[in-house]
Amino acid sequence: MKEIIAVVRMNKTGATKQALVESGVAGFTAIKVEGRGKLVTNPTLISDRKKELLMMAGDDETGEAEKLITDFLVGTSLFPRRLFTILAHDEDVTKIVQAIILANKTCNNVGDGKIFVLPVSDVVRVRTGETGESAV
Structure with missing residues (x-):
């Protein structure tokens, strides 16, 4: 399992959400943040x-x-940005990262965002108590 963290332009929020849904992401969290690269x-x-x-x-x-x-x-x-967090099965990471890139790449040569991919040691679904891959 992996956690994908994507920091994107605010005006790319809708396109990013659509790209994540179309790539089959089960769920994600989006937070308004500020920062700079x-x-x-x-x-x-x-x-x-x-x-x-x-x-x-x-x-x-x-x-x-x-x-x-x-x-x-x-x-x-600081720049206003949107931070997306996504939990993904290892085999889905490349597809999800590519979808985020496609939705966010501009011709401005700067400021298109960053994507971080981190290992996840465990997940627990609160409602059922399921753990691991089945909880994603």
């Missing part, structure tokens, strides 16, 4: 993304949007 150090990428985000923000006479975008790009603020 590795800082982007490529100045061209940062500049291009800043221009794109400022255009999306529209008119900003107060400068608040530019400050938020700058903080976001240089790493002084």
Whole structure:
């Protein structure tokens, strides 16, 4: 048994849920979280993304949007994300991980999330007392 932990963009929550259901996942938990990954150090990428985000923000006479975008790009603020946890049989892990990747990969070259796969030593179904693989 494995636990799959996926941290994804908030706007990919629906696509991730659909991908998990379509891949046959028995159940999962989703939690709103905040965090940040590795800082982007490529100045061209940062500049291009800043221009794109400022255009999306529209008119900003107060400068608040530019400050938020700058903080976001240089790493002084946390990003809202969704954390999914899934218990899976060993033979299903690759299929589930691929479904998560397919639902979350973008062309932004940064910030698409992370997936962690961890071993699970035991599971207990509270209602029936079943343990191990049958409790998943």
